[in-house]
Amino acid sequence: MIETPVYQVQTDFFEGPLDLLLHLIRKNKLNINDIRLAVITSEYLSYLENKQGINPSRESDFLTTAATLIYIKSRSVLPKPESLAEESPEKQLLYTLIEYEKIQKISKMLQDMEYTERLLWRRLELNENFANREYTLKEVSAFQLAEIFFAIVRKKENEQFLYVSSKSYSIAAKQAEIAGLIKENGFIDFSAYMKKLDSIEEILVSFFTLLEMIKRHLLIALQESLFGTISLYANEAGELSN
């Protein structure tokens, strides 16, 4: 019988270097407290080598641990001074590993609890799962507005403008425009509105107008959820048409 080479699918995916180290320790049936981390080093390195195309920014944690392992290994082959400090890298890494193993156990426990709880339905869940749910609106800070604003400006900066606009904008005119839009639509989606504007100049003027209007309690900025979109509404307490 001819043996056909089995195509091996790489299924191992480790969340971080500690995960991989623990896997190797378990694979070699070692007790975490007695292992010489130096022994595991070559296996660890071969995992990294076999991984096709290392992405340094994503896998830097793996590389750091690899460096620590190599350091530990080099120390193990060198003669040691008698009174070795408590803070040897080996001890430190072992300690982190033991702590990490606990975390994995807790995660497993939480996962079991999650499974049992998933079987129970609460009234809350239907609201969560159906489309017509009401959001609890949270007022956003000027800081959050500014964050989105700078993201949009950065995007606009990269765009190429074909002509130089000679139009100039005024805060008063903008305020009238925004008030009109809100009267018409009920609210303004902050990101969508900013994206539609033509130039950085217009974006700047619009942004300051919005800030001014919020400051004068003409508008209120609300966010549906954390990291969600920000909408601007007329503030009932203020007078929009002035």
Next chain:
Amino acid sequence: MTSEQAALIEAILFVSKDPLEPGRIMEFLQISDETEFEKILQTLEKEHFLDRPERGLQLKRSGGGFQLVTKPELHDSLKDFFTVKQATKLTLASLETLSIVAYRQPATLAEISDMRGVNATGPVKNLLQKKLIRISGRKKVPGLPALYATTQEFLVYFGLNDLSQLPSLEELTELFEEKEQPSLFK
């Protein structure tokens, strides 16, 4: 317990979305003795729900209160009826992050990442969105990093009444060691 009391408690629980604090019902029913109230609850739990296979609900204690939930054996049928896709479960990365926050709270992002050996920004953001953790304050060290702690939703999500119901680290280690170590006398 009078049947009026039982009916009233059931009705209140039916209307409530979040776990109800026992104190509020006790006050409303003018019961001051906690053991007496506990007895009422247990009777209600057993005779009204658990011993009645024709009923689809049960009394569940979590998040420092109690609420009505469906019986676990109905899960599959409910899923079919409401055509709900497989409910999203927490990823392993999120579970690990949550474990650290639960046992080390309040903890900073750096502390969490350090313990996992891998950056935890993604999972932390995810857990904040799911409201399983919250920012409980700032650590008084350079940079004033945010401190994360678990929420009441966390307790409800995992069916815990309060944080003390989580096994201690020592208990946990014993628990797992017993499981992992095969008997010496085979």
